[in-house]
Amino acid sequence: MVVKPDNGIAAAPANQTATPSYEPRIGRIPIRHLSPQQPENRWPSKAFAGEVVPFGATVFREGHDLLGVELVLTSPTGSETRHVMHPGAPGLDRWEVDVQINAPGEWTYRVHAFSDDWASWLHNAEIKIPAGIDVELMFRIGVELLKRAGIDKFVKDAARTLKNQRLTPEERFAAIREPRLVRHIADKPVGSLDTFSEPVTINVERTRAGVGSWYEFFPRSEGARKNADGSWVSGNFRTAALRLPAVAGMGFDVVYLPPIHPIGTTFRKGPNNTLNPGPHDPGSPWAIGSKDGGHDAIHPELGTIDDFSAFLDTARKHNLEVAIDLALQCSPDHPWVTEHPEWFTTLPDGSIAYAENPPKKYQDIYPINFDNDPIGIREEVLRIVKYWIGVGVSIFRVDNPHTKPLDFWEWLIHEVNTEFPDVVFLAEAFTRPAMLQSLGAVGFQQSYTYFTWRNTKEELSEFLSELSHNTSHSVRPNLFVNTPDILTEYLQFGGPAAYKIRAAIAATGSPTWGVYSGYELFEDVARPGSEENIDNEKFEFKPRDYATAEKLGRSLAGYLAQLNKIRSGHGALRQLRNLEVHWSDDESILVYSKYLAGEHTRSGKADGIIVVANVDPHSVRETTVHLDLSKLGIAPGSTFEVKDLITDQRFTWGSDNYVRLDAFTEPVHILSIDYTPQNSLSTNSTKDS
Numbered sequence: 001m002v003v004k005p006d007n008g009i010a011a012a013p014a015n016q017t018a019t020p021s022y023e024p025r026i027g028r029i030p031i032r033h034l035s036p037q038q039p040e041n042r043w044p045s046k047a048f049a050g051e052v053v054p055f056g057a058t059v060f061r062e063g064h065d066l067l068g069v070e071l072v073l074t075s076p077t078g079s080e081t082r083h084v085m086h087p088g089a090p091g092l093d094r095w096e097v098d099v100q101i102n103a104p105g106e107w108t109y110r111v112h113a114f115s116d117d118w119a120s121w122l123h124n125a126e127i128k129i130p131a132g133i134d135v136e137l138m139f140r141i142g143v144e145l146l147k148r149a150g151i152d153k154f155v156k157d158a159a160r161t162l163k164n165q166r167l168t169p170e171e172r173f174a175a176i177r178e179p180r181l182v183r184h185i186a187d188k189p190v191g192s193l194d195t196f197s198e199p200v201t202i203n204v205e206r207t208r209a210g211v212g213s214w215y216e217f218f219p220r221s222e223g224a225r226k227n228a229d230g231s232w233v234s235g236n237f238r239t240a241a242l243r244l245p246a247v248a249g250m251g252f253d254v255v256y257l258p259p260i261h262p263i264g265t266t267f268r269k270g271p272n273n274t275l276n277p278g279p280h281d282p283g284s285p286w287a288i289g290s291k292d293g294g295h296d297a298i299h300p301e302l303g304t305i306d307d308f309s310a311f312l313d314t315a316r317k318h319n320l321e322v323a324i325d326l327a328l329q330c331s332p333d334h335p336w337v338t339e340h341p342e343w344f345t346t347l348p349d350g351s352i353a354y355a356e357n358p359p360k361k362y363q364d365i366y367p368i369n370f371d372n373d374p375i376g377i378r379e380e381v382l383r384i385v386k387y388w389i390g391v392g393v394s395i396f397r398v399d400n401p402h403t404k405p406l407d408f409w410e411w412l413i414h415e416v417n418t419e420f421p422d423v424v425f426l427a428e429a430f431t432r433p434a435m436l437q438s439l440g441a442v443g444f445q446q447s448y449t450y451f452t453w454r455n456t457k458e459e460l461s462e463f464l465s466e467l468s469h470n471t472s473h474s475v476r477p478n479l480f481v482n483t484p485d486i487l488t489e490y491l492q493f494g495g496p497a498a499y500k501i502r503a504a505i506a507a508t509g510s511p512t513w514g515v516y517s518g519y520e521l522f523e524d525v526a527r528p529g530s531e532e533n534i535d536n537e538k539f540e541f542k543p544r545d546y547a548t549a550e551k552l553g554r555s556l557a558g559y560l561a562q563l564n565k566i567r568s569g570h571g572a573l574r575q576l577r578n579l580e581v582h583w584s585d586d587e588s589i590l591v592y593s594k595y596l597a598g599e600h601t602r603s604g605k606a607d608g609i610i611v612v613a614n615v616d617p618h619s620v621r622e623t624t625v626h627l628d629l630s631k632l633g634i635a636p637g638s639t640f641e642v643k644d645l646i647t648d649q650r651f652t653w654g655s656d657n658y659v660r661l662d663a664f665t666e667p668v669h670i671l672s673i674d675y676t677p678q679n680s681l682s683t684n685s686t687k688d689s
Contacts, residue, residue, distance in 0.1 A: 027195035029067065029113040033058040036473040037200045043441050044106070044203040045473045048210030052100045052575055052600050057085070057111040057197065060093040066123060068116035068189045069095040072196075076105030076204075085111070100600045104421065107202045114191035118145050122176070129169050139163065139172060148190050154180045208254075208321065208395070209424050209445040210476050211574045213507070213564050214514030215252040216483070217243060219260065219302055219311075220282060224541040231280045232541050234301040237311040246546065248318035250557055251564025255315060256323040256397050256514070258484070258538075259285040260308070262292035262299050264331020267354075267363040271540050272527050275363070284538050286327050286399065287364040289334025295384045305391065312392045323395035323426065324388060328381065328404060329355060330366045337366065343377055345369045370405050378408065382415055385423075389416075395424045401439055402431035413443030426478055440475035446512055451479045455490045457590045457615055461581045464509050464592060468579035476576065479506035480514035484538050487526050490617075496522055497617035497663040499556055504668040507563040508594070508611045511574045518542075520556040521549050566645045566670060572596040572607040580631040586623035588616040589661065595632050598675075608632045608673035610642065610653075614661035622660045629655055632673060641674040 035056045036045040047053050059069050069085040088094035101107060125138045139162045146159040161167065161175035175181075223239025226232050247255055263283040270277035277283065285299075292300055298308055315322050330336055336343055337352070344366050345353040355362035370377055385396065401409055416423050427444040429436045440447055454463040467477045481502045482491065491498050499522055506513040518533070521544060527534045535542065549555040567573045572594040582591040589612060596607040610632075614621045629636055639654045646666055651657075653671075661667055 029195040031197040044201040047204045049207045056096045059113045066116045066119040072110045074108045108199045111197040113195045115193040118190035211511040212254045213252045214254040216256040217517040221542045224543045237303040237307040241314040250561040259325045261288045262290040264333035266332040287331040289331045326396040327399035342372045397426045401427045402435045410442035446476045446478045449477045478512045479510045494617035583626045606675045610671040612669040614667040620662045625657045642671040645670045
C-alpha cells in the first residue's frame with residue numbers, strides 16, 4: 001500500500017530505491033545569454049589591457065518582485081571585484097555594465113542574481129503607506145529587513161523609527177532615506193535566492209594586441225639605387241633603419257616588413273607579375289627560399305642577422321615594434337622541397353602544384369600540404385617562430401592564413417602564446433566571414449578586414465557597427481587603407497580627398513589601423529584591369545623621394561601624423577566596442593561617435609569624439625547631422641561645445657546640426673566634445689559655419 005505524505009506525492013516502498021530526481025539546468029533565478037563570450041564558448045572571449053568591456057546577461061524571474069544583478073569579475077591573481085549591473089532597454093530583461101580591464105592574463109566572470117528584498121519592499125511601501133494600505137504590516141516587514149542589513153547604529157536607528165507608532169507614517173517612512181543607510185544598502189543589498197551563472201573566461205592580452213598604428217615598407221626599396229647598366233643595388237637593413245625616424249615622426253608604433261628571407265630564382269616573376277624577368281629583377285619576397293636558406297634565413301642583400309638585430313634596436317629607440325611576415329609557402333628552390341617533398345602536393349604528372357587563386361597564378365610559389373605530415377610541419381613552423389622570437393620579434397603578420405587548416409593555427413598560436421603571451425599574430429584574412437571570424441576565435445589577435453571595399457555611407461555604417469558590436473568578442477580589426485595588392489577604384493579615381501577620407505575613417509573607426517608606404521604620396525595608378533599598383537613593389541625596387549614630395553606639398557605625411565596624434569590624445573579612439581553610428585540627411589555623409597566615460601579615463605573627464613565624413617571625394621556636401629546624445633553621455637536637449645581636431649575650429653552643437661564638408665579642402669570633421677557643466681543647458685543648436 002502506498003502512503004501519500006501530506007504533500008500528496010506518493011512515496012516509494014521501503015524496499016525500493018527512489019529514482020533520482022531530475023536536476024534543473026536553470027538556476028532559481030534564470031541567468032542566460034552571457035556576453036561577451038564565443039558563440040559555443042569553446043574558446044575564451046578576448047580583450048586587451050585597457051579595454052572597456054561591455055558585459056551583459058539576460059536575467060528575469062517569475063512574479064513582480066525586483067531583482068539585483070551584479071558582475072563578479074576574477075583577475076588572474078584570484079582577486080575578485082563586483083560591479084552592479086543595470087537594466088538595458090526596457091522590456092528585454094537585459095542587464096549591463098561596462099568594466100575596464102587593465103591587466104593581461106586569464107580573467108573569469110560570473111553573473112550573480114538575487115531577489116532584491118529591500119528594493120521590492122521599498123517599491124511596495126512607497127505605494128501602500130501613502131495610500132493607507134497595510135501600513136503597520138509594511139513597517140513590520142521593513143523592520144525585519146533592517147535586521148538583516150547589519151548592526152550599524154544608523155541601521156538600528158532606522159528600525160526604531162519604523163516601529164515608533166507615536167510618529168506619523170510620513171515621519172517613520174522618512175527614516176529609510178537617511179544617506180548613510182541608503183549608501184549602506186546600495187553596497188550590501190538585502191536579498192535572497194542567490195543564483196550564480198556558470199563562469200566564463202576572458203583572455204586579456206597586452207595593449208598592442210588591440211591598439212596600434214601600423215606602417216608597412218619594403219626594406220630593399222629604402223636606399224636602393226639603380227646603376228647605369230640597369231642593375232640595382234638593393235637597400236638593406238642599415239639603409240632601411242634611416243627611414244624609421246620619419247615613420248615614428250608620423251606617429252606610427254608598428255613597422256611591418258614583408259618577408260625578409262632569401263628569394264627563389266625558379267619561375268621568378270618580373271615587373272608587374274610577368275613571367276619574363278630580367279637579370280636584375282629581385283623577384284617577389286613571398287617566393288621564399290633559395291640556396292641561401294628558407295624561413296629561418298635572411299636574404300643576403302638585406303644583410304646579416306646582426307644587421308637585422310641592429311634594425312630592431314633602432315626601431316626600439318624610436319618606440320617602434322617590428323612585425324615580420326610569416327608566409328607558409330615556398331619557392332621551388334626552398335630547402336624544404338628537397339628535404340621534405342611530402343610537405344607539398346604532387347600532381348599525377350609528378351610535378352608539384354604551385355599556388356593559384358584563379359585567374360591569378362603564382363608559378364613561383366609552392367603551397368604547403370598540411371595533411372601529409374601534420375606533426376612534422378607543426379614542429380618545424382613552431383621552431384621557426386620561436387627562432388624569430390629569440391631574435392627579438394614579437395609580432396607576426398601571417399600571409400593568407402585562410403588557405404591553411406584552422407586547427408593548425410589553433411595549435412600554433414596556443415603553443416606560442418602559452419610560452420610567449422606577448423606575441424601578436426595578425427591574420428591577412430581577406431576571406432569569407434566564417435573563416436575570418438574563426439581565425440580570430442582560435443587565437444589570432446588581429447585581422448585584416450573588408451574595409452578597403454566598404455566605401456559608401458551605407459556600407460561603412462553597417463561595417464563599423466558590426467566590427468564594434470557583433471564580432472568584437474573574437475575579431476580585432478586592423479583597418480589597413482591599402483596594401484601592395486589592394487589599390488581600390490575609390491583610391492584610383494578619388495584623388496587626394498579619397499586618401500584623406502579613408503585614412504581618417506580607418507584611424508578613428510578602429511583602435512588598430514595601417515598604411516602601406518606610398519599612400520602618403522597619393523600613389524594611385526593601377527596596373528590596367530587590376531586593383532594593384534602599376535610597377536608593383538612586390539616585383540621590383542621602388543625607392544621613394546619623401547622629402548621632395550613634402551617640400552612640394554604633395555605628401556599626406558603631415559595629415560597621417562595629425563591622425564595618430566589625435567588617436568594618442570583620446571582614449572575613446574583606442575577602444576573597439578564603443579562606436580555608435582548616428583544619422584545625416586545626406587546619402588554621402590557618414591556620422592559616428594566614440595565615447596569613453598570619465599571613470600575609464602586618466603583625467604576622470606569623459607572623452608567623446610564625433611566623426612563626420614563626406615565619403616564622396618568629388619563633391620561639396622551640406623546636410624543636417626542628427627545625434628543620439630544618450631550615446632555621448634549628454635542629456636537630451638543639451639548643447640555643447642566641440643572642437644575640430646583637424647582645423648581647430650570650434651562650434652556649438654546639439655542634437656541636430658548643420659554641416660558643410662568640402663572634399664577638396666577638409667572632407668572630414670573629427671570633433672572633440674568639451675564636457676563642461678554648460679553641457680546640461682538646454683538651448684537651440686547652432687550651425688557649423
